[in-house]
Amino acid sequence: MDGHRVTQRMEWTKQRLARHLLYWLLLLTSCLAPLNHSCLVAQETAGDAVAAETVTRDDTAGDQVADDSAADDSEADDSADDDSTDDSATAIENAAAPVVAERNEAPARALAGVAEKRGPRRVTMIEFDGQIDSLSEQYLYRKLDVAEADKPDVLIIKITSPGGEVDATLNMAKRLRDIRWAHTIAYVPEQALSGGAILSLGCDEILVGPNALFGDAGPIFMADDFLFRHASEKFRSHLVEEVRGLASAKHRPPSIAEAMVDMSVVVYEVTSLSTGQRALMTQQEIDASANPDDWRKDNPVFESRDGHFLEVRGQRVVDVKVAQAVVANEAALKARFEPIESWEELHWSRFDTTILILNTGWATALLLIAGLIAIYVEMASPGLGLGGILALVCFGLFFWSRFLGGTAEWLEVVLFLSGVLLLMVEIFVIPGFGIWGAAGLALLFTSLVLACQTFLIPRTRHDLNQFVQSLTVTLLSLIAVAVAAGYLTRRMGRIPLLKNILLQPPGADDEIIAVNPNAPITESLVGGKWVRVGERGRAESPLRPAGRVRLGDHFVDVVSDGVFIESGELIEVIDVRANRIVVRRVE
Structure with a gap:
């Protein structure tokens, strides 16, 4: 967006939004009065x-x-x-x-x-x-x-x-x-x-x-x-x-x-x-x-x-x-x-120094990586938990610093929120990976790139250099998130911080005991119901891999064995440990 279009009123509006967002994130509550x-x-x-x-x-x-x-x-x-090249x-x-x-x-x-x-x-x-x-x-x-x-x-x-x-x-x-x-x-x-x-x-x-x-x-x-x-x-x-x-x-x-x-x-x-x-x-x-x-x-x-x-x-x-x-x-x-x-x-001031630091390339990449990983963790375990709070803080700081740095406006925020909404629709409402997920990823990517620059389309060499820098930081951040997501999916049970707060699929490590039909039946009291290995029920929501199933007359939060299970499919409990229940699809 051309710097010539930045008006005093718009800058004042941007600052008000940034102050609202800062309070909201730091206090972890609804928006408070502007700074x-x-x-x-x-x-x-x-x-x-x-x-x-x-x-x-x-x-x-x-x-x-x-x-x-x-x-x-x-x-x-x-x-x-328009005639600036002519005789003045x-x-x-x-x-x-x-x-x-x-x-x-x-x-x-x-x-x-x-x-x-x-x-x-x-x-x-x-x-x-x-x-x-x-x-x-x-x-x-x-x-x-x-x-x-x-x-x-x-x-x-x-x-x-x-x-x-x-x-x-x-x-x-x-x-x-x-x-x-x-x-x-x-x-x-x-x-x-x-x-x-x-x-x-x-x-x-x-x-x-x-x-x-x-x-x-x-x-x-x-x-x-x-x-x-x-x-x-x-x-x-x-x-x-x-x-x-x-x-x-x-x-x-x-x-x-x-x-x-x-x-x-x-x-x-x-x-x-x-x-x-x-x-x-x-x-x-x-x-x-x-x-x-x-x-x-x-x-x-x-x-x-x-x-x-x-x-x-x-x-x-x-x-x-x-x-x-x-x-x-x-x-x-x-x-x-x-x-x-x-x-x-x-x-x-320190306030100005903070804005300057948060607008650097390395700080931007750190916020994006941490925020996107937090979104992945939150979607893997539905409910407003640590992942959701961390994502709010990271992306709140990102857009807040960009607003005060003069490179972001309402457009970038709307695109970002729309992208997150479409991804949630794709994951929790519509099975499979289709147009909703692709559109959500495209909106997320576009919003992050635009928030790092002052223009919509590069028209000068300086604009092009800034665009390449924004694109590079965003792409590298997404690649890092993809690698981290794959690692978390396989090793979630070994990470001390995550294994106690998230439902985790079983991995190929010593902490998960393979299902043996001849093994003694284990059971655990979960939500007022005794859940036993071998018990069957139906998925009441998509398991990607976490979700909700019906066992008898009770609804229980479970996690699949690493395979996505659609709503309505028959499932079987294969592992019960405390309040963590692992299920698989019954063919």
């Missing part, structure tokens, strides 16, 4: 998000971005244009006129929103570190929800990031751009490169450290030879439109934002001959203006030279009208907002 926001900030500690990038510095190994086909997804966004002069002409008049007003706007409030201010700072992906996107949304509940006057996003996925970056930047409940500030102490720089453009102000790096947001992708290449013109044109819009919305030079993602763009310092106004413009912006001859080109911005993505450091970020000021450290940052009524910091 409140205080659960999200309890026991906060620092941590790092680890995931694959798709947009970052062109010299950073390990980055990934969408290839030519990624533009097909990006065009679905409400700000994309029309868009530049529309944007240039209102923006040029405000090019040099950005420094004068510093703290303008904060200054409107007199007296002590409430400040909240969110720490955002590491690479950008769907996990870090959901992390920021959770922290923004917590911050909004506190109603701060100033919201600071402390950004230290080398970049990441395009969709996640743009989604977060637009979320910050649309915030009206606080004055937003991006604080960059060390670096905000690629996606980190684009994310900063969504804030009302940008403050940087003395040596902070900013910019270099050129999109790249991994080619078939596993080398990184620059993205196509079609994709780059769409990204240019997005970053220019973000810059214009916050009164920053769109030309500088464009130069960060397009290495062919050169930005000039220009002066209006009629008014003396100075600005930063590209040659295309000059040509698209109402009076091109009125602009005199002075000096090009050195960092925007042809063949290089614009990257600036420290004071130069202020010089090119992107940042408002340079701050030496956090103490100097706090001093800018005196007097301060409260200063709250939201860091990477």
Whole structure:
């Protein structure tokens, strides 16, 4: 599912579902009230998000971005244009006129929103570190929800990031751009490169450290030879439109934002001959203006030279009208907002670390294997027992972490529950293995794969890589479950934990005594009835291998000798031990 379709309301709904599910599983009862926001900030500690990038510095190994086909997804966004590969002069002409008049007003706007409030201010700072992906996107949304509940006057996003996925970056930047409940500030102490720089453009102000790096947001992708290449013109044109819009919305030079993602763009310092106004413009912006001859080109911005993505450091970020000021450290940052009524910091917490761990490949495989084996054990011994509880916990944690990680929605849950229901129908209602069982397995498999990715159909190389990873983890988990199920079927009587709680078929080991017609008859009191070896009755439910039979006037839970027995067939008791009764089909 395209990351562009993720809305704020859907994320809020997903979080509510996840909180309901967590309480339900941990308390082993029916759903309780949803978790409140205080659960999200309890026991906060620092941590790092680890995931694959798709947009970052062109010299950073390990980055990934969408290839030519990624533009097909990006065009679905409400700000994309179907003609993004054509000449962008029309868009530049529309944007240039209102923006040029405000090019040099950005420094004068510093703290303008904060200054409107007199007296002590409430400040909240969110720490955002590491690479950008769907996990870090959901992390920021959770922290923004917590911050909004506190109603701060100033919201600071402390950004230290080398970049990441395009969709996640743009989604977060637009979320910050649309915030009206606080004055937003991006604080960059060390670096905000690629996606980190684009994310900063969504804030009302940008403050940087003395040596902070900013910019270099050129999109790249991994080619078939596993080398990184620059993205196509079609994709780059769409990204240019997005970053220019973000810059214009916050009164920053769109030309500088464009130069960060397009290495062919050169930005000039220009002066209006009629008014003396100075600005930063590209040659295309000059040509698209109402009076091109009125602009005199002075000096090009050195960092925007042809063949290089614009990257600036420290004071130069202020010089090119992107940042408002340079701050030496956090103490100097706090001093800018005196007097301060409260200063709250939201860091990477244990809660966020748990979500990150549960979204890793090995944790996913472990949850799937344990959950599927638990389902098998539960179906082999009907009734809500240890297997059912373990399955609820495993799959509850799986979908809960995927909801909060941004890769699962209601569709995956509905598919999974439908698959389980069809399997139960196949096992307990309709004899044999037919269309119901096959459909159930298909739905289970589909739901697990989709829950591990953010799209329905892969359209880019990055999507394809993620799809292969999801498919591999799911297939290996199913293979492991098949092997484990075969082992459990043969060795169930030898496993200490299972032999005391499940009905087990006899195996070819020393613990099961072979039936001997001449052996003395044994008997046991089960459910108020004495059951003897050799007694006959009829199966009242399918025995697969466990089920229920009728012996005389009593109904008794039994297990077959390893062969499935259909309802209504004649059976004979071949072994009785305590409350465990083994039967076979009478031919």
